[in-house]
Amino acid sequence: MPDAVRAELAPQGRLRAALNDANTLLISTRGSDPTGVAPDLARELAARAGATVEFIGYANAGLVADAATTGAWDVAFIGAEPQRAGEVAFSPAYVEIDATFLVASDSPFTRIDEVDRDGVHIATAARAAYTLYLQRTLRHAALVEAEGLPGAFERFVGMKLDALAGLKPNLIADARKLAGARILAGRFTAVQQAIGTPKPRAAAAAYLASFASEIVVSGLLARVIARHQVEGLSIVPAR
Numbered sequence: 001m002p003d004a005v006r007a008e009l010a011p012q013g014r015l016r017a018a019l020n021d022a023n024t025l026l027i028s029t030r031g032s033d034p035t036g037v038a039p040d041l042a043r044e045l046a047a048r049a050g051a052t053v054e055f056i057g058y059a060n061a062g063l064v065a066d067a068a069t070t071g072a073w074d075v076a077f078i079g080a081e082p083q084r085a086g087e088v089a090f091s092p093a094y095v096e097i098d099a100t101f102l103v104a105s106d107s108p109f110t111r112i113d114e115v116d117r118d119g120v121h122i123a124t125a126a127r128a129a130y131t132l133y134l135q136r137t138l139r140h141a142a143l144v145e146a147e148g149l150p151g152a153f154e155r156f157v158g159m160k161l162d163a164l165a166g167l168k169p170n171l172i173a174d175a176r177k178l179a180g181a182r183i184l185a186g187r188f189t190a191v192q193q194a195i196g197t198p199k200p201r202a203a204a205a206a207y208l209a210s211f212a213s214e215i216v217v218s219g220l221l222a223r224v225i226a227r228h229q230v231e232g233l234s235i236v237p238a239r
Helices: 002-011 037-049 062-067 129-137 148-158 167-177 201-217 221-227
Strands: 014-020 050-060 075-079 088-090 097-101 120-126 143-146 163-167 189-198
Touching: 002 143, 002 167, 002 201, 014 037, 014 062, 037 050, 037 075, 037 201, 050 062, 050 088, 062 167, 062 189, 088 201, 097 167, 097 221, 120 148, 129 143, 129 163, 129 189, 143 148, 148 163, 163 167, 189 201, 201 221
Parallel strands: 014 050, 014 075, 120 143, 120 163
Antiparallel strands: 075 189, 088 189, 097 163, 097 189
8 A cells, every 4th residue: 555545544553444333234243343344344454554443333324424524534434425425535336235115015016116106205214325315316205214224114114104215135124024015126226335535535535446446356345245144235346
């Protein structure tokens, strides 16, 4: 790793990695020594920098993005959304996760394109990347936001809402809790996970872009995903 990159990514020999603890596909276990795909990639970056790694967990990706201007972290593993790009320089996506809807057994909906109608209420996790996408694209349906996917599921069930938005692997788990619940086929978007660094760290941003491509081409990313036995992550081909 070049000195200019090391100075931006691991000042004082420490790389501070921000994690979205709500993303259970990338974060297997939380805490000061977390496990999962994202923590392993952070450790790889730290090793290349000859630095230690410090993990900083946040309840959602929005809080990670909010902290970009505070100097709280050096690298972050979150969804690359336009609303976050003002303060965060993102690498190309390295994995993506399909987002769709869960509906109750008696729902009239059979297709994703049927959900955006007047009077329809969709439970969703506040500040999730797929929620930001729905905020931009829905024309008729209304969002009912809650803290995290568990909170959104509670509102979906408790308020008898029309649909629950979420990442497909998580919705599969939620469907098992609700007799007859169905996941609509296809996706309304794919949340692309990237590696970010606060702007304007140009040297770090360029290095992370190269790193995101390298881990795909070399097979490192595939090995990390296999090691943690994660289902639901699709590797994005290197650009």
